[in-house]
Amino acid sequence: MAHVFDPGIVSGVLSHMNNDHADDNLLIARAFSSPDAIAATMTGFDGGAGAWRVTAASGEEEEVRVPWPGGPISERPEVRREIVALYDAACLALGQTPRPHA
Numbered sequence: 001m002a003h004v005f006d007p008g009i010v011s012g013v014l015s016h017m018n019n020d021h022a023d024d025n026l027l028i029a030r031a032f033s034s035p036d037a038i039a040a041t042m043t044g045f046d047g048g049a050g051a052w053r054v055t056a057a058s059g060e061e062e063e064v065r066v067p068w069p070g071g072p073i074s075e076r077p078e079v080r081r082e083i084v085a086l087y088d089a090a091c092l093a094l095g096q097t098p099r100p101h102a
Contacts, residue, residue, distance in 0.1 A: 003047025031090035
């Protein structure tokens with residue numbers, strides 16, 4: 001069973017991703033789910049994967065879970081590391097240059 005993070009941690013990460021990194025959500029959705037996605041919202045995560053609601057160009061929506069590239073996690077700092085790894089992998093898959101990470 002995947003690690004379950006504290007609701008405050010989940011809420012904070014989702015707020016940050018959906019308010020500050022909406023383009024990254026869409027990039028991840030296009031690389032790992034639907035190449036024609038027009039929208040993606042991060043809806044949750046646990047120790048095994050991140051979850052996004054993805055809207056395709058047809059208007060169809062689906063919930064997508066993308067496993068963390070580094071394997072299962074259980075600590076808050078690992079969440080950022082794995083989301084950044086997903087972003088980098090999405091850029092590579094889509095032929096885009098990732099921006100530098102601070």
